[in-house]
Amino acid sequence: MKMLLCADMRLGAACLENLDVNLSHKWQAARTEKLTDLIDKAAQNNAEYVFLLGRMFGRERVSESVIDSLFHAVSGDQHIQVMAFLIVDEYKRISYRNDLPKNLHLIYTQTGENFLDNHIALRIDNDSIELQLADNASVWIHRNTEGRFVLSGVGEDQIIPSFEPIGFEDAREIQAGYSVLEWAEEKLAGCNVVEDQKYAFQSVELKILPEDGQKDVIRKINAAVNKIGIDTFLHITITGRSAFGLTLSSDALKKQLQNRIFFVEIYDNTRMDIDEEMFENDISLRSEFVRLALQDDSLSESERSRIISCGWNVLSGGEVSAE
DSSP: OEEEEEEOOOTTTTTGGGOOGGGHHHHHHHHHHHHHHHHHHHHHTTOSEEEEESOSSOSSSOOHHHHHHHHHHHTTOTTSEEEEEEOHHHHHHHHTOSOOOTTEEEEETTSOOEEEOSSEEEEEETTEEEEEETTSOOEEEEEOTTSOEEEESSSSOEEOOBSSOOSHHHHHHOOOEEEEEEEETTEEEEEEEEEOOSSOEEEEEEEEOTTOOHHHHHHHHHHHHTTSOTTSEEEEEEEEEEOTTOOOOHHHHHHHHTTTOSEEEEEEOOEEOOOGGGGSSOOSHHHHHHHHHHHOTTSOHHHHHHHHHHHHHHHTTOOOOOO
């Protein structure tokens, strides 16, 4: 018998703070696809059980459509029993529904609730889950000091991975996937961690030159990401030296990518190409502004470049791109 285990699904909340509202329809489709993929993985591994651990929804208030997506995916294969271990807020939010699939079991982890069927026995004690098959020795699932779910009793303790990254930090640092716990002839055969994630993380560094204008920067970004999958958590860092007076708007750059890249962060770490000697003897207000900005040690390089660019354009009667 096999079980598929994964942690922190966070339906409807993945990277919400970085998600363009214009892409919300894409995220809804991706959320449904994620759930379907999960049940498919269980079927492919001949798993009779799926264990969902940790945060299920990731929001204080979750929409009915998210719950509908969950129910639809779970009911797609009635032979697979799905055990959702929920915190109290999420349990209250979903347990009232009267259309709960028969193969979906909601378990509130902060009680002493137990579960028993023809194959397994579950006991919950202080957020730890004891799992036993027939007369085998038990295995335990608990949180470690880092907040990750750990499976104990299968040799070395093993981290149960998240099925997918739930934000840029997770996409960057955590290998997502799932674990398959297997019993053979009533004996524990072990636990296999499968690294498998749809939404990968990729970091791109883009160097620009002083002669590059706004259109050149956008063209370079588009060329750099042209072969990167649309579902990638994409982190773009712009380096090099930017032309004096050039204002790079990260919002404008993101807008250029919104039809290609699902999740994107853009950081401007460029240094402005400034010839300080040009302003030494110039008594104009513009030059005085530049000199003061150059002398302000409290500013970072990127802050100084942006302030000089905006101030110079304003004092010259030009327009400034909103950041």
